[in-house]
Amino acid sequence: MNDSGHRILLGRVLGAIGLRGEVRIESWTEPRDAIFRYQPWTLRDAQGNERACSGVRGRDTGKHVLAIFPEVADRDAAEALTGLEIHVPRSALPPPAPGEYYWADLEGLRVRNVEGVDLGRVSHLFSTGANDVLVARDDERERMIPFVQPQYVTAIDLEQGLVTVDWDPEF
CATH class of the missing domain: 2.30.30.240 (PRC-barrel domain)
Structure with missing residues (x-):
């Protein structure tokens, strides 16, 4: 993960929801559930530790964007993801339309x-x-x-x- 200067922050994990390992995420993509198209993600914690993650599934419920991370099967594991930032390589994003900018x-x-x-x-x-x-x-x-x-x-x-x-x- 040596392209940190060329990564874009697309969202963050807000917290666990329910008992089966789902989490709410804040997504800054448009539409909000487009965040799932740009994988693999680099997850970064508050201390700057990073790890790659792919295979995250999710949906926009209208009220929240919910995500299911691979190997996260219960609320405790989901709560451990709270606060992680979701980054992707800038190259993973489509070019902006004329007159628009990232x-x-x-x-x-x-x-x-x-x-x-x-x-x-x-x-x-x-x-x-x-x-x-x-x-x-x-x-x-x-x-x-x-x-x-x-x-x-x-x-x-x-x-x-x-x-x-x-x-x-x-x-």
Whole structure:
């Protein structure tokens, strides 16, 4: 597992459900049950220990995404999976549609406003429910910029490694 720089976090195990070894997982794929298409997974615990896992089956119940891991047959074994992150190689994901981006592809890009002021690099993105937010960090500060195109995010150039934003550097 030496491609850790090129892995994408797709979800995490939330906890056991029932007595037969099923777990609830949080999936950031669309649709949520598409996470099962991208196996094998690399499971990472809070200490950074990793292991490969394949053959996970599951379904979206509407309320939860439920998963059954191979060799997990009871609640105790399922509870031991709680908190594990689910990573896959970036190469396992299909190319994004034109005008769409995987968040992981934006992380590390330079962020510059329309006036040419450098605002740092994309640290990460997160969802608020209302809209996504791009976090740009430099040595001095962190800026949270709504990921709303084209109002605030005016251009993304993956080849140049640049995100252009219409954003006041003082905000």
